[in-house]
Amino acid sequence: MATGAIPIAYQTTQSSPDWLNKGDNAWQMMSATLVGLQSMPGLVILYGSIVKKKWAINSAFMALYAFAAVWICWVVWAYNMSFGDRLLPFWGKARPALGQSFLAARSELTATAMRYHDGSVEADMLKPFYPAATMVYFQCMFASITVIILAGSLLGRMNIKAWMAFVPLWITFSYTVCAFSLWGGGFLFQWGVIDYSGGYVIHLSSGIAGLTAAYWVGPRSASDRERFPPNNILLVLAGAGLLWLGWTGFNGGDPYSANIDSSMAVLNTHICASTSLLMWTILDVFFFGKPSVIGAVQGMITGLVCITPGAGLVQGWAAIVMGILSGSIPWYTMMVLHKKWSFMQRIDDTLGVFHTHAVAGLLGGATTGLFAEPILCSLFLSIPGSKGAIYGGVGGSQFGKQIAGALFVTAWNVVITSIICVLISLVLPLRIADQQLLIGDDAVHGEEAYAIWAEGELSDITHHNESTHSGVSVGVTQNDCFPFRILNPMRCP
Numbered sequence: 001m002a003t004g005a006i007p008i009a010y011q012t013t014q015s016s017p018d019w020l021n022k023g024d025n026a027w028q029m030m031s032a033t034l035v036g037l038q039s040m041p042g043l044v045i046l047y048g049s050i051v052k053k054k055w056a057i058n059s060a061f062m063a064l065y066a067f068a069a070v071w072i073c074w075v076v077w078a079y080n081m082s083f084g085d086r087l088l089p090f091w092g093k094a095r096p097a098l099g100q101s102f103l104a105a106r107s108e109l110t111a112t113a114m115r116y117h118d119g120s121v122e123a124d125m126l127k128p129f130y131p132a133a134t135m136v137y138f139q140c141m142f143a144s145i146t147v148i149i150l151a152g153s154l155l156g157r158m159n160i161k162a163w164m165a166f167v168p169l170w171i172t173f174s175y176t177v178c179a180f181s182l183w184g185g186g187f188l189f190q191w192g193v194i195d196y197s198g199g200y201v202i203h204l205s206s207g208i209a210g211l212t213a214a215y216w217v218g219p220r221s222a223s224d225r226e227r228f229p230p231n232n233i234l235l236v237l238a239g240a241g242l243l244w245l246g247w248t249g250f251n252g253g254d255p256y257s258a259n260i261d262s263s264m265a266v267l268n269t270h271i272c273a274s275t276s277l278l279m280w281t282i283l284d285v286f287f288f289g290k291p292s293v294i295g296a297v298q299g300m301i302t303g304l305v306c307i308t309p310g311a312g313l314v315q316g317w318a319a320i321v322m323g324i325l326s327g328s329i330p331w332y333t334m335m336v337l338h339k340k341w342s343f344m345q346r347i348d349d350t351l352g353v354f355h356t357h358a359v360a361g362l363l364g365g366a367t368t369g370l371f372a373e374p375i376l377c378s379l380f381l382s383i384p385g386s387k388g389a390i391y392g393g394v395g396g397s398q399f400g401k402q403i404a405g406a407l408f409v410t411a412w413n414v415v416i417t418s419i420i421c422v423l424i425s426l427v428l429p430l431r432i433a434d435q436q437l438l439i440g441d442d443a444v445h446g447e448e449a450y451a452i453w454a455e456g457e458l459s460d461i462t463h464h465n466e467s468t469h470s471g472v473s474v475g476v477t478q479n480d481c482f483p484f485r486i487l488n489p490m491r492c493p
Helices: 022-050 053-083 132-151 160-182 187-191 199-217 222-226 233-252 260-288 293-310 316-326 329-340 342-346 353-371 374-378 395-425 434-439 481-487
Strands: 086-088 121-123
Touching: 022 053, 022 132, 022 233, 053 132, 053 160, 132 160, 132 199, 132 353, 160 187, 160 199, 160 395, 187 395, 199 293, 199 353, 199 395, 233 260, 233 293, 260 293, 260 316, 260 329, 293 316, 293 329, 293 353, 316 329, 316 353, 329 342, 329 353, 353 395
Parallel strands: none
Antiparallel strands: none
16 A cells, blocks of 8 residues: 555544544444344343233234334334434424435434523533444334333233334334433423433333333233243343343433443443342241242342333432332332232233332432532532422422423323324234134144144144144143243142
8 A cells, every 4th residue: 555545444534533433433332232132032032021922923023013114114214213303392393314415424413502591501402422433323223122021011912013003103102202201302301300321211111111002002811811831931031141241231321421420320230220129038038938930030130121211310329219119119019019000910911020120210310319419419400509308498399390290201101102002903903813812823823933833832734744733723732831840830730
């Protein structure tokens, strides 16, 4: 190569402009990838293994489809509805995020500029030191995992074609509104409601929407509601492990920079998750006499969810307190209150997403309103002087703002999710037909996760050689009771 002939990729003025911080850009893309791994393959594995084995394929595919569908929605219209120019106080203007001129330019969240009542600028818009392409990637991973979490309420009975219609509609009319309102510069952002990394936008939204959708879709079959053992608890742990470690990027990437605040967020994330897991396990042992692996995973999730709204804003001791609360309050609502509340008994929330995400997300948002530390707030928030209620002064109003923000997210998701489900039901059945519910994956997809059947499960004989079947649906093995005996020995002979 001739002297001075430097490839364009290494020329500072073109591929590395003055505003680009390579460290921030690398960390943001890494964080986005960690969040993506939580969904694909993390929740794909977790969903496929935590359900009854006749629903393993269907449950995993619901997550896989949602991950792909959200990508297309996001870059064609939804990103700018969430982080673009203001259309309404709660919604951004829809436009594509596909052109080079937009994606290669510096990322700008134009609606996040803070202004005084007289119109003068209080705080400039958020302008991270990397291109818009990085921000589009990072935020897409959050949108994807939100609707995949929601799917956990609907496993084992939702018509897959109805789900394929539900995903783009819900992302468009529910997720984008909450994201813009709290993160993109909407009215809750301007008011000062704190949601560091998605306690409200992701977890409260998915938990409430999941419960609402479960109401409209209807329950699983009676036999599945009675007996729904995980088909592979070791794979549940593998999926849970990807979820836990992936949360390093989930919370660590939300300062939009590799800075002190991101380090605090990562540390607090693991402190709270560990405390919550231990608390949930202790309660299981105390009340049921033995620790549950599934229970430990639930405690891990509630801890991760609870710390999310304030991960980089609270001190380490507060993360422990939040872990104690997230390992006990959702445990109580799931194990005690749910069984006593007739309304909750009528709704079939397959994986208890309402408890692990909505309850824990609300708890995290409220405790952030209590424990947000002033100096840490100044490292992240646009509104000067923000702090939690325990620090006195204006912090006393922060708790009220957090509750008001949660009420908006809850109400919006109940209404919009209901409308979406009703509209889809006019065209497609929301629930799988009863005969297909007896068969499971083979009837819905023509595929099975394992080459064995369980007692009481039916095979769709139309997919098999007629010469090897008698013409009726049969079940051959009695292995299905074994994993369930581990979880509840009184329910199996």
